[in-house]
Every structure is written in structure tokens, then in C-alpha cells.
Amino acid sequence: MTTTSWKPTAKEIVEKAELFTSGHRACAGCGPAIALRQVMKATRGPTIVTNATGCMEVVSTIYPYTAWKVPWIHTAFENVAANASGIEAALKAMKRKGRLAHENIDVIAFAGDGGTFDIGIQALSGAVERGHDFLYVLYDNEAYMNTGIQRSGSTPHGASTTTSPAGRVIPGKLQYKKPIADIMVAHEIPYVATASIAYWQDLLVKARRGLETEGPAFMHIFTPCPRGWRYDTSKTIEIARLGVETCIFPLWETIDGEYNLSPQSKIFALKPERKKKISGYLKMQRRFKHLFRPKFKHVIDEIQHRVDERWNRLLKRCNMTQSD
Amino acid sequence: MAVAQQKTLAMNGDEAVALAVKQSDVDVVAAYPITPQTIIVERLSEYVANGEVETEFVCTESEHSALTACLAASATGARTFTASASAGLALMHEILYVTSGCRAPVVMAIANRALSAPINIHCDHSDSMVERDSCWIQIYAENSQETYDSMIQSFRIAEHLQVLLPVMVCLDAFVLSHTLENVQILADETVRKFVGVRQFPLVMGHEGKEVPFKLDPNNPITMGPLDLHDYYFEHKRQQEEAMKIAPRIIKEIHEEFSRISGRKYGNGLIEAYRLEDADIATVCVGSTAGTTKTVVDHLRTKGTKAGLLRLRTFRPLPLTEIMGALENVKALAIMDRSNSFGGSGGPIYHEIRHSMYDAPTHPHIVNYIYGLGGRDMPPTTILNIYKDLQEILQTKKVKRDVQFAGVRQ
Known part of the structure; x- marks a missing residue:
């Protein structure tokens, strides 16, 4: 695939019409709402959006209101990739029969981590295996926030949620986060990227690349949630940036399966001393508060160990090694 | 209108369904195989492989996705078809309600089969009867000829602007799905003319103007929104109204079809x-x-x-x-x-x-x-x-x- 030469300026983006408009009912400091707004700023023409059940569906379409200036459909929780399959198939067939007014219509599917890591993974795997031409955007806030902060396959090790509560004996979620973007790379699809709302330009360029990709493209966006992660609503972008700076959520992309570290993360490969410790990131979020009790302190070391292990594995995939 | 020229072909019920779909200018077929419906999907794949249809065939990874894809394709403006039976229909259960709730005129053939356990692939009506409250029109065919005729009528019934509800055409597993029968077949152009091109009702769009009820970038609308206690009930009430109108439409379309086919099934109901x-x-x-x-x-x-x-x-x-x-x-x-x-x-x-x-x-x-x-x-x-x-x-x-x-x- 070819990569876009598009480099949006702040002015250009501010002036571009909002397709996901204000007035929706997301919480103050909502990371996913920022992600949706950014992705919609990267559209290149006529676009149809489909949304899985979840926070973003609920806050943006309370009948009779809608925050969407594009055609938009929600059907259920586990099937957003199947929605995209059907929309894309319909566009193809209608175009073949001369019943489509547009030369090209892009299709974007939005889903949270529950709708992607867990209940939606079958439909996602099937849709990309079939090679439908669409961009799948995962906004990852690391738990079922819409239903009240239950753990998902994305919730990180040690996080306290309402179904993995930190108790006297158990220090929050025992399992580790599923490496979903790598799982998508393993499907051998043409484009996979991770992005953070703290780096809007990188995110927009990646979204545009995903839209320009012929065939399935997958984006994993790191979107902190003040309600679920338990931090002040003003800290969303700071935490999103810290995720990258600690390398717990590195930014990279694969084009036709080739891993490339994005500049925002590459700096920590070149200058490992600038990579921040995970404890500072954990400290900012009260979902990890219990880990700072003497009894559970070892969990912080476990998390740091796993972050380093995954980071080093990623560097190998990107043909880089950490020089420490 | 005179009865159209027809030819007699020996075919089973599944093949009759596939042929009716082929002739009905269907845009998208999304399906998953399950005995005894499988022949329908196989025949349709062959039509696609041989370039005999312009249909987009999506071979999904599950029935849940098959019906979802049909629903989304239908919302985009396509004429859509799927087929299922038994456990497959049960897996679709959630999306059956979403399809009728979104007023998507999907047509589905059901090769009626028993539900597990114990697992059994043969005929009974447990699979479709359990879905009787899902706001799908259900037509039960007596033989393969009626299956063929009902399939063609179903696209018209489902897409009728006063109905806009999905339709199940039910045929008994093996007794019809796998048994050869002489079936009178209409010419392709006769069927195509009868089913016509799908039309769309006008609904109130975002900017306060009337727009066609489909996902169209020129006239954006929001479909399948969150609909709480202040409006949900009215929308469900509208579905009941559509069901109340449906008998008259089913009879009319049945009557119109009988004029070209020469065949009637009672009064259609x-x-x-x-x-x-x-x-x-x-x-x-x-x-x-x-x-x-x-x-x-x-x-x-x-x-x-x-x-x-x-x-x-x-x-x-x-x-x-x-x-x-x-x-x-x-x-x-x-x-x-x-x-x-x-x-x-x-x-x-x-x-x-x-x-x-x-x-x-x-x-x-x-x-x-x-x-x-x-x-x-x-x-x-x-x-x-x-x-x-x-x-x-x-x-x-x-x-x-x-x-x-x-x-x-």
C-alpha cells in the first residue's frame, strides 16, 4: 500500500467541519469522545459510520438527537465489523448496478474495548479475513465503562474494576491486557496502527492512512476515562501522553505487516533514559491505588516487568533494540 | 395481465429459493451454512462464481454476522437475502429484533429444523415458532412451488412502504428442502419486473428536511439510536401498526402474482x-x-x-x-x-x-x-x-x- 503524504496543520483541522459535533452527552474529560472527533477530522470524503453498542453510541444518539453529521448506524454490541461488512458489500453491489451517487464512500466502524477484545472479536476477525474495505477504530478505555466499569480483556493487570475489585486478598485484575493490535497484525491485513489522543497529528495521519488503505485497516486508540480510571477530568491528555512516555502504550504502525515505530515512541528506543517508570503513571489513577499498599507493591514491579518485556518485543519487531 | 410463459424444472425447495433470489435482483446475500439450508447458499455461490448475478455474496463467519450484514446492507439501500435454520436462527435471535426494529426489509428463508439438544437436523417448527414475537412476517410454504412463489412475493411485501418489515419464508427441512419436485419457473425478466427496484420512504432528516430512509452521505440520518422510555414505546407501537397493515398488502401482492403465475394459495393468508x-x-x-x-x-x-x-x-x-x-x-x-x-x-x-x-x-x-x-x-x-x-x-x-x-x- 502507499502511504499518505497528508500532514494536517492545526489551522486546517480547526477549520474543517465537525462531523462528530458538540452537544453529545459524554462525560467531562472523556477520552473516547476526543478520539472520535479527531478521527472524523481525518475523513477524506463521503463517509458512513457504524458504532458498536457502548459509551460513544449511547452519548451521541439519544433519540431524537444526534451528534453525527454523517450517515450513522448502530445495531448491536458484538457485530460492528459485520455492520461494516454489510455496508461495504451494499456499496459495492449498488455501484456495480449504477445505483450509487458517489464514486467512493468510506466506511468507519467504531467500537470500545469490550466490543473489540471480547464480545466483538469474532465478527472483527471474520470481517478482516474476508478483506472488506473499511477502517475499524477501537477506542480503548480499558473496561466496560458504559455499564459501570467492569473488567474487559483490555483491562490492565492490577486495575481495580467492579468485576475485578481490589480486595484484601486479590490486587485487582490478575490477568494481563490482550495484545489486540498484534492479533490484528497476525490477520495479515494491510494496515494496523496504534495512536494516542495526546498526539493528534499522528492520530489523524494514521486514520487517513487507514481510510486510504484498500482492504481492512485497524486502529487502536488509547483513550483514558476519568470515571473508570479515577483521575481528575483535566488530566485525560496528560495520562494519554504518559501512556506513550512509559511505553505501556507505544505508538507504531504496520504497513503490509512491516512494523514501524512512530516518532513519539521511537525517541524512547533511541534515548531509553527518557522512558518514564510505570509507577508514576499508576500513581495518577485511583484504579491502581491499592498497588501502593505494602502488601501489593510487588504488583507494580510485575507491571513494570511486563511493560519492558512487551516494549523489547516490539523493538525487535521494528528491527530496533533498546541501547541500554 | 395474462399468465406469463413458464417452464417446468425438477428442483428441491432449497434450489427453488436460490433461483428466486437469483431472479429477484438481490444486491447482497450474506449467509452461513447450516443443514438443511446449505444448498441455498451453495447454489447462490455458484451463481456468483459463474457471473450469472451481480449480487455481492458475503460468506460470513456466523449467522449472527450474516443477519447483521444483511441488516446493515439493507439500511444502506440494498435488497438483501439470507437463509438459516435451527441453531443458526437461534443465534440470530438478537438481530431478528434489531432488523425489524430498524425497519430493514430483509428476506430470509428458513429450512425449518429442530433445536438442540439432543442435536437433530430434521424438520420441526421449533426454530421459527420461537421467533414469532420478533416482528418478522412468517410465511409457511406447503411445497417447493409455493416456496419459489413466496420468495418472489416476499421482496415486494418486505419493501412495501407501508410495511417495511423483514420476512421469513419457512420451508420444511428435507421434506421440502431436499426433495425433488416439479416447479414452474417464470422467466428472469418477468420476475425482475414484478419485484422492481427498491423504493424508500421519506423521513425527517437532520436538517429538518425530508430525506430517503437509508444511509446516504448526501442526506445523513442516524439509524439504531439509543431510544429510551420517552420514545421507544411509540416506535414499537409503529411496528404493530405495520403488522396490522401487512395482511392487506400480502393479499394484494399474492393476487398480483397469481395473475402472472396462474397460481394461488387460498387468499394469500x-x-x-x-x-x-x-x-x-x-x-x-x-x-x-x-x-x-x-x-x-x-x-x-x-x-x-x-x-x-x-x-x-x-x-x-x-x-x-x-x-x-x-x-x-x-x-x-x-x-x-x-x-x-x-x-x-x-x-x-x-x-x-x-x-x-x-x-x-x-x-x-x-x-x-x-x-x-x-x-x-x-x-x-x-x-x-x-x-x-x-x-x-x-x-x-x-x-x-x-x-x-x-x-x-
Whole structure:
């Protein structure tokens, strides 16, 4: 695939019409709402959006209101990739029969981590295996926030949620986060990227690349949630940036399966001393508060160990090694 | 309009479905294989592979995704079709409601098959009967010819602007799906002309102007929104209204189709067979009606006033027509090829018996659960049911209101 030469300026983006408009009912400091707004700023023409059940569906379409200036459909929780399959198939067939007014219509599917890591993974795997031409955007806030902060396959090790509560004996979620973007790379699809709302330009360029990709493209966006992660609503972008700076959520992309570290993360490969410790990131979020009790302190070391292990594995995939 | 030229082909029910889909200018087929529906999907794949259709065929990873893809394609403006049976239909259950709730006119063929456990691939109606509340129109075919004809009519019914509801065309597993039968086939262009190009109703769009009800970048609308206690109920009420209008539309389209095909199935909703002066009668859906007609003919030669009422549509349930047809019957057996466990008989029995409550006179009614898991329903078993009815007619007593026919006791 070819990569876009598009480099949006702040002015250009501010002036571009909002397709996901204000007035929706997301919480103050909502990371996913920022992600949706950014992705919609990267559209290149006529676009149809489909949304899985979840926070973003609920806050943006309370009948009779809608925050969407594009055609938009929600059907259920586990099937957003199947929605995209059907929309894309319909566009193809209608175009073949001369019943489509547009030369090209892009299709974007939005889903949270529950709708992607867990209940939606079958439909996602099937849709990309079939090679439908669409961009799948995962906004990852690391738990079922819409239903009240239950753990998902994305919730990180040690996080306290309402179904993995930190108790006297158990220090929050025992399992580790599923490496979903790598799982998508393993499907051998043409484009996979991770992005953070703290780096809007990188995110927009990646979204545009995903839209320009012929065939399935997958984006994993790191979107902190003040309600679920338990931090002040003003800290969303700071935490999103810290995720990258600690390398717990590195930014990279694969084009036709080739891993490339994005500049925002590459700096920590070149200058490992600038990579921040995970404890500072954990400290900012009260979902990890219990880990700072003497009894559970070892969990912080476990998390740091796993972050380093995954980071080093990623560097190998990107043909880089950490020089420490 | 004169009856169109037709040719006779030997085909099974599944092939009849596939051919009807091929001829009906369908844009998107999304499906997943399940016995005994599989032949439908296979034939459609062949049509695509041979370039005989312009249809986009999406071979999904599950029935849940198959129906989802049809629903989303339909919302985008496409004419869509899928097929399923048994466990596959059960897996679609969630999306059945979403499809009708989104007013997406998807057409689906159901090769009626038993539900697990124990696993069984043969015919009964448990799979579609359990979906009777999902706001899908249900047409039950008696034979492969009717399956073919109903399929073509279904696209018109589903897409009718006053209906806009999905339609299931149900054909009995193996008895119809896999049995060769002579089927009269219309020419491609005749069918294409009959089904026409899909039209869209106008709805209020975002900017306060009327726009076509589909996902169109020129006229964006939001479909499948969060709809809470302040509006949800009204939307559900509208679905009931569409179901109330549907019988008239089904009859009209059935009548219009009969003018080009020369074939009629009662009035399109019910088929009354030798009921005018019948004292005893049975009610059923599906292929069992064919066998029952032979039994009725036999009884008539013996001077027994026997009749049959076949329901072609179970949803919408044509109550007025049913009451009218059964007006003079004195002993009635309702045949259910599914059971409501722990309830009081099968679903057809429930509904007809309930509707008789307000009738000035009503017959003695008995329910027979039959043919579960493909248990054969031979003429002898049906004959025994009519014998039971004769006894009820004489004694004016129903010994047991819910019985099981053809099962080891």
C-alpha cells in the first residue's frame, strides 16, 4: 500500500467541519469522545459510520438527537465489523448496478474495548479475513465503562474494576491486557496502527492512512476515562501522553505487516533514559491505588516487568533494540 | 395481465429459493451454512462464481454476522437475502429484533429444523415458532412451488412502504428442502419486473428536511439510536401498526402474482380446504397440509365431512379470516410441530383457541404436538386424528386437550 503524504496543520483541522459535533452527552474529560472527533477530522470524503453498542453510541444518539453529521448506524454490541461488512458489500453491489451517487464512500466502524477484545472479536476477525474495505477504530478505555466499569480483556493487570475489585486478598485484575493490535497484525491485513489522543497529528495521519488503505485497516486508540480510571477530568491528555512516555502504550504502525515505530515512541528506543517508570503513571489513577499498599507493591514491579518485556518485543519487531 | 410463459424444472425447495433470489435482483446475500439450508447458499455461490448475478455474496463467519450484514446492507439501500435454520436462527435471535426494529426489509428463508439438544437436523417448527414475537412476517410454504412463489412475493411485501418489515419464508427441512419436485419457473425478466427496484420512504432528516430512509452521505440520518422510555414505546407501537397493515398488502401482492403465475394459495393468508360444510377439521402450517389434503379427500369419499385450514402466514396472524373459515366446524384439531414446554400446548393452538373465546359458538378444540425432530407424519397418523375428532363430535367431549401424535408413550 502507499502511504499518505497528508500532514494536517492545526489551522486546517480547526477549520474543517465537525462531523462528530458538540452537544453529545459524554462525560467531562472523556477520552473516547476526543478520539472520535479527531478521527472524523481525518475523513477524506463521503463517509458512513457504524458504532458498536457502548459509551460513544449511547452519548451521541439519544433519540431524537444526534451528534453525527454523517450517515450513522448502530445495531448491536458484538457485530460492528459485520455492520461494516454489510455496508461495504451494499456499496459495492449498488455501484456495480449504477445505483450509487458517489464514486467512493468510506466506511468507519467504531467500537470500545469490550466490543473489540471480547464480545466483538469474532465478527472483527471474520470481517478482516474476508478483506472488506473499511477502517475499524477501537477506542480503548480499558473496561466496560458504559455499564459501570467492569473488567474487559483490555483491562490492565492490577486495575481495580467492579468485576475485578481490589480486595484484601486479590490486587485487582490478575490477568494481563490482550495484545489486540498484534492479533490484528497476525490477520495479515494491510494496515494496523496504534495512536494516542495526546498526539493528534499522528492520530489523524494514521486514520487517513487507514481510510486510504484498500482492504481492512485497524486502529487502536488509547483513550483514558476519568470515571473508570479515577483521575481528575483535566488530566485525560496528560495520562494519554504518559501512556506513550512509559511505553505501556507505544505508538507504531504496520504497513503490509512491516512494523514501524512512530516518532513519539521511537525517541524512547533511541534515548531509553527518557522512558518514564510505570509507577508514576499508576500513581495518577485511583484504579491502581491499592498497588501502593505494602502488601501489593510487588504488583507494580510485575507491571513494570511486563511493560519492558512487551516494549523489547516490539523493538525487535521494528528491527530496533533498546541501547541500554 | 395474462399468465406469463413458464417452464417446468425438477428442483428441491432449497434450489427453488436460490433461483428466486437469483431472479429477484438481490444486491447482497450474506449467509452461513447450516443443514438443511446449505444448498441455498451453495447454489447462490455458484451463481456468483459463474457471473450469472451481480449480487455481492458475503460468506460470513456466523449467522449472527450474516443477519447483521444483511441488516446493515439493507439500511444502506440494498435488497438483501439470507437463509438459516435451527441453531443458526437461534443465534440470530438478537438481530431478528434489531432488523425489524430498524425497519430493514430483509428476506430470509428458513429450512425449518429442530433445536438442540439432543442435536437433530430434521424438520420441526421449533426454530421459527420461537421467533414469532420478533416482528418478522412468517410465511409457511406447503411445497417447493409455493416456496419459489413466496420468495418472489416476499421482496415486494418486505419493501412495501407501508410495511417495511423483514420476512421469513419457512420451508420444511428435507421434506421440502431436499426433495425433488416439479416447479414452474417464470422467466428472469418477468420476475425482475414484478419485484422492481427498491423504493424508500421519506423521513425527517437532520436538517429538518425530508430525506430517503437509508444511509446516504448526501442526506445523513442516524439509524439504531439509543431510544429510551420517552420514545421507544411509540416506535414499537409503529411496528404493530405495520403488522396490522401487512395482511392487506400480502393479499394484494399474492393476487398480483397469481395473475402472472396462474397460481394461488387460498387468499394469500389462509387456505381453506373443503371447509365449507366441514364438521371436523384440522389446522396446520407447512408440508403436512399436503398429506392432510389426501386424508381429507379419502374421508370425503367415505362421506365424512372433513376439512383443513392451512395457515400460510402465522405472522401476521389473520384472525378474522381464521374465525370466518372455521365458523361452522364442530370439532377442531390444531396441529403444532413445536411445543411450548410447561405451557398448555403449541403456539398455533394457543392463538387460535384464545381467539375463539369471543366467538358466539366455538368448536371442541384439541391440540396435537407432532413430528418433532423430523418424526414422520404419515396419512395413517393424520387419519387417527380425524377419527379422534369424529369421536369428539359424537361424545361432545375432549378427553385430553393437548396430545402427542406419533410418539412412543
